[in-house]
Amino acid sequence: MSNSPSDPKVTRPVLALILIALSSMGLVIGILRLEILLVIFSSSILLVGIISHKIFTGFVRPIRKERGPTSDFIQHRWTSAKGCTVARFEQWLDKPAPLLIAIHGWQSDSSSTEKRISPFLERGHHAVLIDLPGHGSSDGLAIWTAVESGRNVLEMIQHLVKVWDWTQITSVVLLGHSMGGFVSLRFADRFSEILPQPIERVYLESPMTSFPMVFNQRTTGLALIGRHVSRLDLQWAYLRRGPDPDLNWSHFSVPKWGIPSMEIRILQAMEDIALGLQHLELLQPHASDDWEIVIDKDLKHFGTSRGDAYSTYLRWIDD
Known part of the structure; x- marks a missing residue:
């Protein structure tokens, strides 16, 4: 058995990905048609989607540090x-x-x-x-x-x-x-x-x-614009793939x-x-x-x- 840890494919933030896909299409159409308002609107939604995706991933996939205690253990x-x-x-x-x-x-x-x-x-x-x-x-x-x-x-x-x-x-x-x-x-x-x-x-x-308090603490400043989308994605992901769908936000x-x-x-x-x-x-x-x-x-x-x-x-x- 290998001693190297493995990481399964991370769960995807569905709502954030939909926003990224739709806003990217809108941005391309706006640029091709020279529609400034559509470009501005699509760019704003794209930013929300990207930030929401980043927030979501930061909560469901910790950054691993492969370290261990001393040889005494x-x-x-x-x-x-x-x-x-x-x-x-x-x-x-x-x-x-x-x-x-x-x-x-x-x-x-x-x-x-x-x-x-x-x-x-x-x-x-x-x-x-x-x-x-x-x-x-x-x-x-x-x-x-x-x-x-x-x-x-x-x-x-x-x-x-x-x-x-x-x-x-x-x-x-x-x-x-x-x-x-x-x-x-x-x-x-x-x-x-x-x-x-x-x-x-x-x-x-x-x-x-x-956890809700940590979530609010981590979604301030620029991240605030992605708070609601990423929260919905987290709750939806937990219902789809979490260990206990009977637990809701308040139980954490x-x-x-x-x-x-x-x-x-x-x-x-x-x-x-x-x-x-x-x-x-x-x-x-x-x-x-x-x-x-x-x-x-x-x-x-x-x-x-x-x-x-x-x-x-x-x-x-x-x-």
Whole structure:
């Protein structure tokens, strides 16, 4: 089996393609007939179609970075019933210890996760880092959704329950960053239900909590003119090829999206250039008494600026 990830042909934005085709025809006719108004109108519609196409593709096909964590981790690959191969990177101690399962963010991979989990490794955790479909070393999807990605991970964990040596696992915790946090919000309880040892705690770092909010955040400025067409194309594509046509736009935001029943620790970058604080603010009204939220003024969503994350995680681990 090849270790190189594959990407199926991406789902097409039907409405945007229709606009591009019709406006291109109108533009040609307008030029040939020297009809200035038709040229201007067709050019405007063509621009809407092109921008809508770009927005659509940006949401359903992540840009892959084929990277991996250090050689301290061993890569394993598992293939779903539908043929999607999901990669994970494992590091096991030679003694019983807590297990950390960690999921990265959008257009990232397990190499970035490794940098986040050093406090857990210092405190003696086994670690399993998962590359979401379409990221790192995992195969892509025709239309990327957090629902189908999470279901692939869930199916993989169902398989791993029979593979891992549970005599060497004393407890289980889950960590999700950004999009990985979004997946964790919906699937933490489902992961926990199939594990011999339930997940004790969920750690969320600068989590995404609403796809509609991200969509609006990414369709400002010039992209605003393609917002409505690309949204219709996304909804239509999800109905045609998505994993659950019963889910609508509103289901992709908390609380409908899902909130774990176990205790949660949230570490949020104050100056979050990717998501802002709005995602945390959407989640906060649903916090339970056993949650703790820390907003770090020096933590960055991306990169190496970790603020006080290291000491915050250590304090939580030692609780």
